[in-house]
Amino acid sequence: MDQSHIRNFSIIAHIDHGKSTLADRVLQLTDAVAERDMRDQLLDSMELERERGITIKAQAVRVHWKGHELNLIDTPGHVDFTYEVSRSLQACEGALLVVDAAQGIEAQTLANAYLAIENNLEIVPVVNKIDLPQADPDSSAAEVAELLGGHPGDVLRISAKTGQGVEDVLDAIVERIPTPSGDPDAAPRALIFDSSYDQYRGVIAFVRVVDGSFETREALRTMATGTEFEAEELGYMSPARVPMKALTAGEVGYLVTGLKDVSTLRVGDTVTSRRRQATKPLPGYKDVKPMVFAGLFPTDSDEYPALRDALERLKLNDAALFYEPETSQALGFGFRCGFLGLLHMEIVRERLEREFDLDLIVTAPNVAYRVQRRDGETVEVHNPAEMPREVEKVEEPYVKAAVIVPKDYVGDVMGLCTEHRGRFDHMEYLSEGRVMLSYELPLGEIVLDFYDQLKSRTRGYASFDYDVIGFREGDLTRVDVLVAGEPVDALSLVIHRDFAYDRGRLLVERLREEIPRQMFDIPIQAAIGARVIARETVKARRKDVLAKCYGGDITRKRKLLEKQKKGKKRMKQVGGVEVPQEAFLAVLNLDSEKKR
Amino acid sequence: MAGVRHLYVHLPFCAHRCGYCDFVTLVGKHGRHERYVEAVLAELELERPLLAERVETVFLGGGTPTFTQADALVRLLTALPDAAETTVEANPETVTPEVAALLRDVGVTRVSLGAQSFQPQLLDVLERRAGPDDIRRAMHTLRDVGFDNVSLDLLYGIPGQSPSDLERDLAEALSLAPEHLSCYELEAKAGTRFTHAWGAKLERQAEAMEGYFERVVETLADAGYRWYETANFCVSPERAGGRDLRARHNLGYWQARDYVGLGIGAVSTVAGARWRNAPSLGGYLEALERSAQPPREVEALDDETRARERLMLGLRLDEPLELDPSLERALDQSELDRLCSRGLIDVAGSRGRNRFIRLTARGRPLGGGVTAAVLA
Numbered sequence: 021m022d023q024s025h026i027r028n029f030s031i032i033a034h035i036d037h038g039k040s041t042l043a044d045r046v047l048q049l050t051d052a053v054a055e056r057d058m059r060d061q062l063l064d065s066m067e068l069e070r071e072r073g074i075t076i077k078a079q080a081v082r083v084h085w086k087g088h089e090l091n092l093i094d095t096p097g098h099v100d101f102t103y104e105v106s107r108s109l110q111a112c113e114g115a116l117l118v119v120d121a122a123q124g125i126e127a128q129t130l131a132n133a134y135l136a137i138e139n140n141l142e143i144v145p146v147v148n149k150i151d152l153p154q155a156d157p158d159s160s161a162a163e164v165a166e167l168l169g170g171h172p173g174d175v176l177r178i179s180a181k182t183g184q185g186v187e188d189v190l191d192a193i194v195e196r197i198p199t200p201s202g203d204p205d206a207a208p209r210a211l212i213f214d215s216s217y218d219q220y221r222g223v224i225a226f227v228r229v230v231d232g233s234f235e236t237r238e239a240l241r242t243m244a245t246g247t248e249f250e251a252e253e254l255g256y257m258s259p260a261r262v263p264m265k266a267l268t269a270g271e272v273g274y275l276v277t278g279l280k281d282v283s284t285l286r287v288g289d290t291v292t293s294r295r296r297q298a299t300k301p302l303p304g305y306k307d308v309k310p311m312v313f314a315g316l317f318p319t320d321s322d323e324y325p326a327l328r329d330a331l332e333r334l335k336l337n338d339a340a341l342f343y344e345p346e347t348s349q350a351l352g353f354g355f356r357c358g359f360l361g362l363l364h365m366e367i368v369r370e371r372l373e374r375e376f377d378l379d380l381i382v383t384a385p386n387v388a389y390r391v392q393r394r395d396g397e398t399v400e401v402h403n404p405a406e407m408p409r410e411v412e413k414v415e416e417p418y419v420k421a422a423v424i425v426p427k428d429y430v431g432d433v434m435g436l437c438t439e440h441r442g443r444f445d446h447m448e449y450l451s452e453g454r455v456m457l458s459y460e461l462p463l464g465e466i467v468l469d470f471y472d473q474l475k476s477r478t479r480g481y482a483s484f485d486y487d488v489i490g491f492r493e494g495d496l497t498r499v500d501v502l503v504a505g506e507p508v509d510a511l512s513l514v515i516h517r518d519f520a521y522d523r524g525r526l527l528v529e530r531l532r533e534e535i536p537r538q539m540f541d542i543p544i545q546a547a548i549g550a551r552v553i554a555r556e557t558v559k560a561r562r563k564d565v566l567a568k569c570y571g572g573d574i575t576r577k578r579k580l581l582e583k584q585k586k587g588k589k590r591m592k593q594v595g596g597v598e599v600p601q602e603a604f605l606a607v608l609n610l611d612s613e614k615k616r
Numbered sequence: 617m618a619g620v621r622h623l624y625v626h627l628p629f630c631a632h633r634c635g636y637c638d639f640v641t642l643v644g645k646h647g648r649h650e651r652y653v654e655a656v657l658a659e660l661e662l663e664r665p666l667l668a669e670r671v672e673t674v675f676l677g678g679g680t681p682t683f684t685q686a687d688a689l690v691r692l693l694t695a696l697p698d699a700a701e702t703t704v705e706a707n708p709e710t711v712t713p714e715v716a717a718l719l720r721d722v723g724v725t726r727v728s729l730g731a732q733s734f735q736p737q738l739l740d741v742l743e744r745r746a747g748p749d750d751i752r753r754a755m756h757t758l759r760d761v762g763f764d765n766v767s768l769d770l771l772y773g774i775p776g777q778s779p780s781d782l783e784r785d786l787a788e789a790l791s792l793a794p795e796h797l798s799c800y801e802l803e804a805k806a807g808t809r810f811t812h813a814w815g816a817k818l819e820r821q822a823e824a825m826e827g828y829f830e831r832v833v834e835t836l837a838d839a840g841y842r843w844y845e846t847a848n849f850c851v852s853p854e855r856a857g858g859r860d861l862r863a864r865h866n867l868g869y870w871q872a873r874d875y876v877g878l879g880i881g882a883v884s885t886v887a888g889a890r891w892r893n894a895p896s897l898g899g900y901l902e903a904l905e906r907s908a909q910p911p912r913e914v915e916a917l918d919d920e921t922r923a924r925e926r927l928m929l930g931l932r933l934d935e936p937l938e939l940d941p942s943l944e945r946a947l948d949q950s951e952l953d954r955l956c957s958r959g960l961i962d963v964a965g966s967r968g969r970n971r972f973i974r975l976t977a978r979g980r981p982l983g984g985g986v987t988a989a990v991l992a
Contacts, residue, residue: 539982539989540958563829564985567801568847569932571624571869572883575890575915578925584988596954 021089023200023270027193028091028228029144030108032136033118034126034483038148042118042180042189043081043092047259049186050083050090079214080111080226080272082256085190091256091272093213093228095132101360102487103308104214106135107288110304111213111228111272114142114197116189117164121147121155121177125163125450127424127483133167142197143168144176146189151179163451200230200270207298208232210267210275210291212242215282217336221252223279226272227291230302233268234275239294243301247284248294249277282339310342310358311417311488312365312467313402315383315510316372317354319601323378324353330376331355334368341368346403350510350592350604351381356403358388362467381601383510384608387464390415390491404512407498409549414496414514417463419486420445424456429478433457436477440465441494441516461486462494464514499524499553501531501607502545504595511607524554527607532556534603539564542597618665618886621672622868623697625656626879627689628679628897631710635743635810636802640881640895641679648897649688652879655904657695659878662909666876666886671697673865680730682710686718693722701725701864703767708746711754716761726765726863727758728798734788735781738774741814742802748788755792765861767796772828774802775814775821782828786835795861797841797849799832829981845870846932846983870933872926880910888922890915920946924991931987936964936972944971948992955979960986 033039080093095108109115115136119125136143145164150157161175176192178185202209210227218224234240234251241248253276255263267273279285287308290301318327331343342358359365365385372378389401392412401407407414421442423433427449434444437459445458461470466486474482499520501511511531515523524546531544535558542558569577591598628642629649674696681689681704696702703726704719711729719727733739734748746754751768758766768789772782789797804811804818833843841849842862850861868875876884881895893900894911903910917925923946930937939947952973955961960979965971979986 539955539960539979539985561982561985562826563801563981565829565846565981565983567803568798569869569929570866571875571877571885572881572892574869574883574885574925574929578921578928581928581984581988581991582924584984585991588988596958 021268021271023202023204025088026091026200026270027088027114027197028093028112028200028270028272029193029197030093030095030112030115030136030141031118032095032105032109032115032129032132033148034120034123034128037118037120037123037126037129038180039094039118042116042146042148042178042186043094045180045183045186046090046092046190047081047083049183049190050085079216079259080257080274081259082262082272083258086194088194089271090190090193093272101364102131102135103306103360104287105132106139106304107211107213109136109139109141110302111211112139112141113200114144114193116144116146116193117168118146118148119160119164121149121157121160122152124156124160124454125167125424127422127456127485130167130422130424130456131485131487144189144192144196145170145174146176146178148178148180150177151182151184159451163454166450202230202232202269204232204269206231207296208234208291208293209298209302210234211302212285212287212289212291214287215285215339217282218276221276221278223277223282223285225275225277225285225291227267227275229267229269229271229273231269231298232293232296233266234291234293235266236263240275240277240291241294241297242285243290243292243298244305244307245284245286245289247279249279252276252278282336286339308340308360309388310340310360311388311463312359312361312385313388314357314359314365314385315346315348315351315354315403316343316357316369317348317351317381317383317510319379319381321352326376327355327372327378327380330372330378331357333376334371338368340364348383348405348510350508350594350599351383351601352592354381358402359385362471381605381608384513385467386514387417387462387467389496389514401514404498404514405507405509407512407514409498413493415491416494416496418460418489418492419463419466420489421459421461421466421484421486422456423459423474423482423484424450424454425478425482426453427455429481430455430457432477433474433482436470436473437461440470460489462492462516463488464496497548499527500547501527502543502547502595503531503535503599504542504597505545506595508594508599508604510604520548521553524548528554528556530607531603532558534606535597535599537561538597542595618874619668620666620874620876620886621668621670622865622873622875623667623671623674623699624865624875624877624882625674625676625692625696626679626877626882627652627676627681627684627692628880629683630678630680631683632743632745635813636804636808637810638805638808639679642897645897646685648901649685650691651901651905652897653684653688653692655901655910656692656878658904658907659910660696662904662907663876663878663884666884667697671699672701673868674699674702675865676702676704678705680705680707680710682706682715682719686715690718690722693719693724698723703728703863703865705730706754707744708750708754711757713757713761716757716763720761720763726767726796727763728767728769728796728863729754729758729794731768731789732771733774733777733781734785735777738777738781738785741775742771743810752792755794765795767798767863768792768794770797770799770832771802772799772832773818773821773825775817777825777828779828779831782831783835786832790836790839795851795856796863797836798847799836799849800847801829833981842934843980844934846980870929872922872929885917888917888919890917927991928987931973931975931983934974936962936974939965939971939973946992947990951989955986955989961990 031039083090093108095105147157147160157177161172165172209231210229212225214226238251256273288305292298335341340360343355346356392398442459442461447457495517497517500507528544528546540560544556545552546554591600630641702724704724705728707730731751804815836849840855842852874886880900883892891912891914900910923942963973
């Protein structure tokens with residue numbers, strides 16, 4: 021199709037501000053989906069996505085409106101997927117910025133709006149949910165106009181739920197969003213903005229064709245990773261796959277690649293033809309690296325192979341997921357996994373537990389550390405237990421965080437950020453009652469309990485977003501927890517020196533409560549290197565004996581002993597001490613308890 | 617020919633059932649004592665082929681054996697095989713001069729008196745009928761008729777028992793100079809009336825009472841008793857003119873020897889089989905009155921299980937247990953090393969010979985945990 025009749029757009033919104041409802045309504049109005057096939061929030065295909073009200077994987081749908089071809093590119097709605105969002109936005113010329121008429125602008129709205137502006141997108145502001153009794157469309161429209169530097173009158177006011185104003189949105193897309201401007205005759209280039217894995221057809225790439233055109237059966241290659249494949253099939257989504265002969269400049273569609281590994285096809289990479297190779301890739305490709313790490317261990321060691329298989333399968337659809345085998349003396353065999361962020365971690369964990377029916381122990385999350393050793397060599401450390409004890413310096417990832425709150429909570433948020441080693445950057449009033457605070461914070465402070473505390477200290481009013489801005493040196497130290505003189509690998513942590521003492525104290529106290537008394541005293545210590553910073557003792561039992569045992573009792577007493585023996589076998593041995601798995605769980609859950 | 621040398625006879629009758637008791641007991645039933653004794657003797661006839669020509673020990677347990685009607689008791693004791701040790705359990709209030717003389721006359725060599733405590737308020741908690749004076753009187757009565765081997769049972773960890781109560785109980789018991797003492801921690805067994813009434817209180821006291829066992833052991837050792845089994849003490853040979861005053865019958869259990877048990881609820885272990893007679897009186901009488909085996913539950917003990925039992929039982933004793941190859945196999949050697957290094961177990965031996973194992977003084981109060989740990 022002629023590029024002048026194509027419009028490519030995304031919808032950006034905070035969670036629950038109505039992005040998916042609006043998308044559904046657009047599909048319905050344009051007859052892309054028959055009424056009877058309509059299922060709420062059609063774009064969110066995974067069970068978990070629907071349940072959490074968030075979109076994890078972006079997809080694209082083509083609809084037709086008044087002689088135009090509109091491609092709606094859905095974007096993931098969360099902070100951990102900023103890079104994916106930015107690629108989705110790069111595939112568009114415009115975006116609908118949807119704001120809840122009752123809530124106004126939230127941190128994610130802001131982050132994504134800035135991303136859209138950076139990508140030179142034409143933004144069509146929309147205030148949604150005007151049918152709600154508590155809606156304040158004027159105030160929300162004013163906030164949005166202030167943010168974008170336009171007039172409140174240009175802000176569309178709709179209810180995606182009732183359908184009110186949605187046709188105006190479609191008209192605005194055609195009228196306001198620019199047409200694609202690639203060169204239809206140049207060597208073909210297409211941006212991969214998402215991929216998924218189909219068990220019959222392999223990896224399917226979602227692409228935006230920028231220049232030239234692609235044909236079925238054409239030999240293709242990605243420019244950053246150099247992966248070669250054939251377009252076994254190409255076409256567009258409506259929302260089911262509709263095969264075509266070719267995808268041309270300006271269009272959005274899919275490529276069936278036949279590849280078996282999603283990691284060979286990275287979001288942000290450029291696809292070109294092997295016969296007519298482009299010389300320059302499209303800008304902005306980044307090799308996304310996991311920043312948050314945690315150990316995942318099956319509660320039942322027999323489930324290790326099942327966990328491995330499950331991770332393999334998740335990885336098929338999630339190029340950002342990283343994992344490698346890890347052996348913990350305390351928790352047995354498992355995997356050290358890397359995630360884009362906390363939500364990504366939560367999603368992976370929930371999918372493993374729900375879709376694969378696994379019972380998991382997850383160690384406290386930590387970030388990636390850049391460590392310069394005494395010998396000058398720099399290494400990246402993903403596991404506190406592997407942090408060298410002697411280091412020249414340690415760098416940790418920092419983020420720029422935006423917190424939006426009603427102004428009454430500014431003090432609470434500032435206190436929280438300061439406690440978490442935050443450095444104040446700036447503050448601005450979004451409207452009379454609402455403030456955006458900008459802080460630079462170590463990511464390591466955020467991964468533990470920051471978000472939960474933020475929510476509780478602001479009674480849930482705060483919204484929060486962050487972006488990794490680089491590595492900085494920190495006064496970080498490794499703290500080990502020792503049971504009977506032996507370090508428990510799963511409980512080692514890297515922490516700022518100022519917090520080491522309190523944290524160590526808390527860990528050993530909790531562990532003392534959880535380890536059952538045994539036949540000898542058990543010292544529990546927290547230590548930095550050889551220096552003990554906290555110590556507790558589980559006192560030995562003084563008596564553990566079956567009171568009497570005569571001819572009539574022998575079978576029963578033997579069974580009691582065998583039961584006692586079995587109970588011990590379920591415990592993990594650390595330093596010659598039986599530690600029940602629950603003890604590790606309790607210590608690993610310290611943070612989730614603290615917020616209560 | 618199995619050649620079993622230890623014979624147990626269960627006499628279930630009691631005047632009243634104490635709250636904490638979970639033994640097979642029957643209250644009253646005077647009309648049935650005679651029939652029961654006849655049935656036991658019928659069972660003895662059935663099992664006689666299992667017994668050695670010379671039985672070493674006979675033990676009459678209960679119930680309250682001395683509550684059994686005198687003529688029935690005499691009939692039973694007369695008909696049972698002669699043995700080097702014949703023990704009868706007795707409740708203090710049943711030990712009249714007549715009963716004492718009767719026991720002596722039919723060849724009983726040892727009496728085990730269920731004293732439990734000397735504090736009236738604690739005896740009340742236990743629902744014991746005898747008072748402290750009954751205990752002392754029973755002891756004197758037994759001495760008067762010539763018994764020179766009397767054991768006292770004591771309980772500790774009774775709800776409300778203070779450390780000084782315990783000390784007084786031990787002092788009272790020692791003042792009676794028994795040859796033997798059995799000291800048990802009170803167990804609140806699930807389902808008993810007692811647990812229902814006192815379980816919660818016992819749990820609250822548990823930590824405070826943790827040291828009672830040590831207290832018992834220390835006090836009795838100081839008084840010259842040998843702590844020869846987890847819960848059993850006897851006057852040491854050097855203070856008893858060289859006599860070995862350990863309970864020979866019970867020693868048989870702890871040394872994992874075979875035994876035959878007669879009566880309802882009684883257990884026998886012979887040549888790798890263990891059976892327990894059903895606890896119902898009616899079924900027992902009915903079967904034996906037609907010379908049939910009473911209803912039983914049978915358990916086969918394989919070699920591994922027997923080895924585990926030998927360890928479990930043997931480690932209760934103060935004497936070292938010889939580790940033959942089957943016992944070595946039943947042990948978790950790395951756990952054994954660990955607990956040795958912790959000073960809870962001693963292993964001794966020389967190259968090419970069987971090793972010997974025993975719990976140390978520190979390991980014995982933890983015997984349950986230690987045994988569970990070292991079992992493979």
